[in-house]
Amino acid sequence: MSETNGSTNGATATLTRKDFVTDQEVRWCPGCGDYSLLAQTQKVMPDLGVPREKIVFVSGIGCSSRFPYYMHTYGFHTIHGRAPAIATGLKVSRPDLMVWVITGDGDALSIGGNHLLHVLRRNVDVKIVLFNNRIYGLTKGQYSPTSELGKKGVKSAPLGVPDHPLNPLSVAIGAEATFVARTVDTDIRHLIPILERAAAHKGAAFVEVYQNCNVYNDGAFAYLTERDVHDERTLYLEHGKPMLFGKERNRGIRLRGLDPEIVTLGENGVTEADILRHDEAKPVASLAYILSRLDYPDFPVPVGVLRAVERPTYDGILAEQEALAIQRSGPGDLEKMLNSGDTWVVE
Amino acid sequence: MAAQDTLDKHVEELESVVIRLAGDSGDGMQLTGGQFTRTAALIGNDISTLPDFPAEIRAPAGSLPGVSSFQLNFSSRDIYTPGDAPHVLVAMNPAALKTNLGDLEDGGILLINTDAFTRANLNKAGYKSNPLEDGSLSRYRLFKVPITSLNAKALEGLDMSQRQMERCKNFWALGLLYWLYNRSMDSTVQFLEQRFKDRPILYESNKRALMAGYNYGDTTEIFTTAYRVRKANLPAGKYRNITGAEAAAIGFVTAAQLFNKPLLYTAYPITPASEVLHEIVQYKHFGVKTFQAEDEIAAICAAIGASFGGHIGLTCTSGPGIALKSEAINLAHAVELPLVIADIQRSGPSTGMPTKTEQGDLLQCMFGRNSDSACAIVAPATPGDCFHMAIEAVRLALQFMTPVFFMSDGYLGNGSEPWRIPSVDDLPRFSVTHPTDPATFAPYQRDPATLVRPWAVPGTPGLEHRIGGIEKADITGNISYDPHNHHKMTVLRNEKIARIADYIPLQEVYGDSEGELLVLSWGSTYGAAITAVQKLREQGASVSHAHLRYLNPFPKNLGDIMQRFNKVLIPELNLGQLRLLIRARYLVDAVGLPKVQGVPFKVSEIVAKCEELLALGSRV
Numbered sequence: 028m029s030e031t032n033g034s035t036n037g038a039t040a041t042l043t044r045k046d047f048v049t050d051q052e053v054r055w056c057p058g059c060g061d062y063s064l065l066a067q068t069q070k071v072m073p074d075l076g077v078p079r080e081k082i083v084f085v086s087g088i089g090c091s092s093r094f095p096y097y098m099h100t101y102g103f104h105t106i107h108g109r110a111p112a113i114a115t116g117l118k119v120s121r122p123d124l125m126v127w128v129i130t131g132d133g134d135a136l137s138i139g140g141n142h143l144l145h146v147l148r149r150n151v152d153v154k155i156v157l158f159n160n161r162i163y164g165l166t167k168g169q170y171s172p173t174s175e176l177g178k179k180g181v182k183s184a185p186l187g188v189p190d191h192p193l194n195p196l197s198v199a200i201g202a203e204a205t206f207v208a209r210t211v212d213t214d215i216r217h218l219i220p221i222l223e224r225a226a227a228h229k230g231a232a233f234v235e236v237y238q239n240c241n242v243y244n245d246g247a248f249a250y251l252t253e254r255d256v257h258d259e260r261t262l263y264l265e266h267g268k269p270m271l272f273g274k275e276r277n278r279g280i281r282l283r284g285l286d287p288e289i290v291t292l293g294e295n296g297v298t299e300a301d302i303l304r305h306d307e308a309k310p311v312a313s314l315a316y317i318l319s320r321l322d323y324p325d326f327p328v329p330v331g332v333l334r335a336v337e338r339p340t341y342d343g344i345l346a347e348q349e350a351l352a353i354q355r356s357g358p359g360d361l362e363k364m365l366n367s368g369d370t371w372v373v374e
Numbered sequence: 375m376a377a378q379d380t381l382d383k384h385v386e387e388l389e390s391v392v393i394r395l396a397g398d399s400g401d402g403m404q405l406t407g408g409q410f411t412r413t414a415a416l417i418g419n420d421i422s423t424l425p426d427f428p429a430e431i432r433a434p435a436g437s438l439p440g441v442s443s444f445q446l447n448f449s450s451r452d453i454y455t456p457g458d459a460p461h462v463l464v465a466m467n468p469a470a471l472k473t474n475l476g477d478l479e480d481g482g483i484l485l486i487n488t489d490a491f492t493r494a495n496l497n498k499a500g501y502k503s504n505p506l507e508d509g510s511l512s513r514y515r516l517f518k519v520p521i522t523s524l525n526a527k528a529l530e531g532l533d534m535s536q537r538q539m540e541r542c543k544n545f546w547a548l549g550l551l552y553w554l555y556n557r558s559m560d561s562t563v564q565f566l567e568q569r570f571k572d573r574p575i576l577y578e579s580n581k582r583a584l585m586a587g588y589n590y591g592d593t594t595e596i597f598t599t600a601y602r603v604r605k606a607n608l609p610a611g612k613y614r615n616i617t618g619a620e621a622a623a624i625g626f627v628t629a630a631q632l633f634n635k636p637l638l639y640t641a642y643p644i645t646p647a648s649e650v651l652h653e654i655v656q657y658k659h660f661g662v663k664t665f666q667a668e669d670e671i672a673a674i675c676a677a678i679g680a681s682f683g684g685h686i687g688l689t690c691t692s693g694p695g696i697a698l699k700s701e702a703i704n705l706a707h708a709v710e711l712p713l714v715i716a717d718i719q720r721s722g723p724s725t726g727m728p729t730k731t732e733q734g735d736l737l738q739c740m741f742g743r744n745s746d747s748a749c750a751i752v753a754p755a756t757p758g759d760c761f762h763m764a765i766e767a768v769r770l771a772l773q774f775m776t777p778v779f780f781m782s783d784g785y786l787g788n789g790s791e792p793w794r795i796p797s798v799d800d801l802p803r804f805s806v807t808h809p810t811d812p813a814t815f816a817p818y819q820r821d822p823a824t825l826v827r828p829w830a831v832p833g834t835p836g837l838e839h840r841i842g843g844i845e846k847a848d849i850t851g852n853i854s855y856d857p858h859n860h861h862k863m864t865v866l867r868n869e870k871i872a873r874i875a876d877y878i879p880l881q882e883v884y885g886d887s888e889g890e891l892l893v894l895s896w897g898s899t900y901g902a903a904i905t906a907v908q909k910l911r912e913q914g915a916s917v918s919h920a921h922l923r924y925l926n927p928f929p930k931n932l933g934d935i936m937q938r939f940n941k942v943l944i945p946e947l948n949l950g951q952l953r954l955l956i957r958a959r960y961l962v963d964a965v966g967l968p969k970v971q972g973v974p975f976k977v978s979e980i981v982a983k984c985e986e987l988l989a990l991g992s993r994v
C-alpha cells in the first residue's frame with residue numbers, strides 16, 4: 028500500500044523561488060535572521076528535483092516554527108518540541124515525501140530534546156534545520172538551553188544564566204546522527220550548499236544555523252560574523268582538505284593526542300602535512316565530536332559538514348520488514364486472519 | 375486420548391463451572407488457564423475468563439504479592455461474566471490459598487498442592503498454623519494432593535534438573551482438572567507439540583506431567599465424581615476464542631482493509647495496552663506499520679503525522695499515557711485530522727495498580743484537554759466486541775476527521791470469550807475521498823451536513839496548504855486572531871462531534887422499554903449488568919438494561935429512554951463518571967454504584983443494588 032516515489036514526474040522543471048512563496052504576511056521582527064533562512068530555503072527548493080506537492084515542512088513552536096506558513100509546500104505547524112515525532116510518523120507512512128523539520132534551540136533541545144535524540148539515532152530520512160539564536164524569542168526573552176552560562180540581560184535570569192549550555196552538534200553526534208552540519212544565517216554562500224547537502228543526504232540530516240535574534244539577543248554571533256574578525260574565527264570544513272583558517276589561511280588545527288591545538292604554518296617547523304585533514308565520512312564519530320567542541324574564544328568556530336555517513340534509514344527498514352512479512356505470509360488475507368487459531372462450528 | 379465416556383466413576387452433569395487457578399507468578403497459572411479455556415471453547419462451552427496477575431514479573435516465590443490467578447467460567451448456557459465466586463479453587467501454595475480462599479463458594483472444591491505447604495511457605499503467607507491441619511477449611515471439599523512430588527515421580531528418568539521438572543507441575547494440575555471435568559487432552563498435547571517443536575525434552579516432560587495428572591484422577595480413590603458441562607447453545611456459526619487485545623488488534627487491521635487505508639500503529643510500552651501491540655505486529659503483511667516510540671507523546675505525534683499523510687494514525691496506551699498525550703490530542707482536534715486513541719484503562723491515579731482493571735478514564739477522555747475540544751468516544755462491551763468497536767473507532771475518525779477514543783480496559787483486554795467470526799461481507803464499508811481540484815479546494819470549507827472539512831493529502835498537486843495549532847480562519851485555514859472567527863470555529867469543531875449522533879446506531883434496551891428501573895452501563899461492566907438484569911427479570915422485577923457503546927456523542931434516543939423509567943442505576947468501575955455526564959446532560963437523577971477495587975463487578979453486587987432501589991420504589 029505504499030506510494031511510489033514521485034520525484035521524477037517532471038513537475039519541477041519550471042519552478043522558481045517565487046513558486047515557494049506564500050501569500051501570507053511574514054510576521055517575524057524586521058531584521059530577524061529568519062528572513063535570510065526563508066529566502067535561501069525558497070531559493071534552494073526548485074533545484075532539489077522534487078515536485079512541490081511532495082515537499083512537507085513540519086515545525087514545532089517558536090519563532091522559527093512559523094516557517095511552514097511562508098513556504099508554498101505542504102506544511103504542518105504542530106506543538107512544542109514534537110515536530111521530529113510527527114515528521115517520523117509522516118515519513119514512515121509516506122516515504123515518497125521529502126520531509127523537512129524546522130525547529131529552534133528551545134524547541135529541539137529543551138522541550139523536544141527526547142524526540143531529537145531518537146529521530147537522529149533511528150536515522151529517519153528527514154531534514155532537520157535548527158535555528159539557534161540562544162534565546163527564547165516568541166515567549167519574549169527567557170534563556171534557552173544554548174544560552175551561555177552567566178549570560179546577563181535575559182528576562183528569566185537577572186543575575187545571569189545559571190545553566191550550563193548544550194552544544195547542538197555534540198548532542199547530534201552523540202545521538203548517532205549520520206549527517207551533522209553547521210552554517211550561519213548571514214553567510215548566504217555557505218548556507219545554500221549546506222541546505223543542498225542536507226537535502227541530498229539519505230537519512231536524518233541535522234543542520235544547526237547560527238541565527239541572530241535582533242530583539243532579544245542581538246549580536247549573539249557578532250564575535251563570529253563581524254567582517255573584521257570573521258576569517259580569523261571561522262573554520263570552514265571541507266572534506267579531504269586540511270583544516271586551515273585565517274585571512275592568510277596560514278593557521279591550522281593540529282591534533283596532539285586527542286587534544287586539538289592551533290598552529291601556524293612555517294612556525295616551529297609546522298607544514299601543511301601536520302594539519303588535521305577533514306574526513307566527514309569517518310565511520311567512527313570521534314573526529315566529528317572533537318570538531319564539534321571547537322569554539323570561540325579558544326578556537327575558530329567550525330562551519331560546514333562535520334559528519335556525513337551512510338546507514339540504513341528507519342523508514343527503509345520498516346518498508347523492508349513489510350516486504351519480508353509479505354514474502355513470508357503472503358499478502359494479508361482478511362478471511363484467513365479472522366478464521367485463524369482454533370475454531371469450531373456451532374450448528 | 376479422547377475423554378472416555380466409559381469412566382469407571384460417576385459423571386455428574388453441571389450447567390456451568392467457575393474454576394480459579396492460583397499460584398506463584400512463576401508457576402504458569404496464566405498458561406494453564408489459557409489451555410483449559412481453549413479446550414473448553416473447542417468442545418463448545420460458552421466461556422468467560424479473568425486473568426489476574428501482579429505487575430511484578432516474579433515477586434519473591436511464595437509471597438502474597440507474587441500470587442497470580444486465572445479464573446474461567448465455562449457453561450452450557452450463555453454467560454457474560456467470569457463468575458462471581460469460583461466453584462473450584464486450585465491453590466499451588468499457601469499464599470495462593472490465603473489470597474483467593476475468600477472468594478471460594480461454601481462447599482466448593484479446594485484442590486491443594488500439599489508439597490508447597492512447608493513451614494517456610496506458611497510463614498511467607500502469614501499463616502500461624504497450617505490450614506490443612508487446623509480445620510479452618512472444613513467448609514470446603516478439600517482435596518490434598520502432593521502435586522510437586524507426584525509430578526517429579528512421573529518425570530523420573532528424564533534428563534532434566536529438578537527445577538526444570540518442577541516447572542511442569544502446572545500441567546500435572548491441568549491434567550487432573552481435565553479428568554475432573556471430562557475433557558480431552560488433545561488440544562493441549564497439540565499445543566505442547568507446537569510450542570516445544572525444537573525442544574523435545576520439554577514436550578515430553580510436559581506431556582507426561584499432563585497425562586500423569588489425568589491418570590491420577592482416573593485411578594485414585596479421592597475423587598468419587600467427575601463432572602461434565604455440555605456444549606452451550608450458542609447462535610450458529612463459526613467460533614474462535616478471543617481476548618479483547620486480540621480482537622482489538624484484528625479489528626484495527628480489518629478496518630484498514632475495509633476502508634482501504636494503510637495503518638500506522640504507534641505505542642510506548644505500557645501495561646495493559648502492550649498486549650494489543652504484541653498482537654498487531656503479527657499483521658505487517660497487511661501493510662500495517664508499527665512504531666514503538668521513545669515516549670507516549672512521540673507515539674501519538676507519529677500517529678498524527680501518518681494522518682496528515684493520509685493514512686490511519688492510531689496510538690494505543692493506558693490512562694497515564696493519555697495524560698501525556700493530551701496536548702497532541704488537542705492538536706488533532708484543532709487541525710481536524712483523523713486519529714484513533716485506544717485507551718486500555720487500568721487502575722489509577724498515577725501508576726495505581728497497572729495490572730488491575732478500572733473505568734476511571736472516562737472524564738479524562740471526555741474533557742482532559744485545554745479549551746472546548748470534544749472528541750468522539752466509543753467503548754467495547756465484551757472481548758469480542760473489541761473487534762467491532764475498533765472498526766467503529768476508525769470509521770468515525772476517518773468519516774469525521776476527528777480524534778476518537780476507543781475505551782477498553784484491562785479486564786476486557788486480557789479476558790476472553792468465544793467469538794462468532796463475522797463474515798467479511800457483513801462488515802461496514804466506507805470509502806474515504808480526498809479532494810484533488812485546486813479550483814474548489816479550501817482546507818476548512820466544510821460539508822454543510824456533517825461539518826467535516828476536506829482531507830487533502832501531501833502529494834496532491836495544486837493543493838499545497840498549511841495547517842497548524844494556531845486558530846485558523848474559517849474556510850481558508852489561514853492564521854486568524856479574529857475574535858468572532860475563534861468563537862465560530864470553536865462552535866463548529868464541537869458541533870461536528872455532536873452531529874456524529876446522526877451516524878451511530880440508536881440505543882437498544884434489553885427488557886421492557888419502560889418500567890421501574892433502568893440499569894445503564896458502559897464498557898466492560900456489560901457482562902455483570904446484563905446477567906444481573908436477567909436474573910432479576912426472571913424473578914419478575916421491573917428492570918431493564920441499556921448498555922452504552924457510544925459515549926460521545928450519546929445515542930440520540932438515550933434521553934427518551936431514561937424518561938420512561940422511574941429510576942436509573944449506573945454501575946461503573948469509578949466513583950461515578952458516567953453518572954456525572956448523564957446528570958449534567960439530561961438532568962436525570964441517576965443513582966450510582968461505584969466500585970474501584972481493581973476487579974470487575976460481581977453480578978450479585980449489581981443485583982443487590984437493584985433490589986435495594988426496587989424496594990425503596992415500592993414503598994413510595
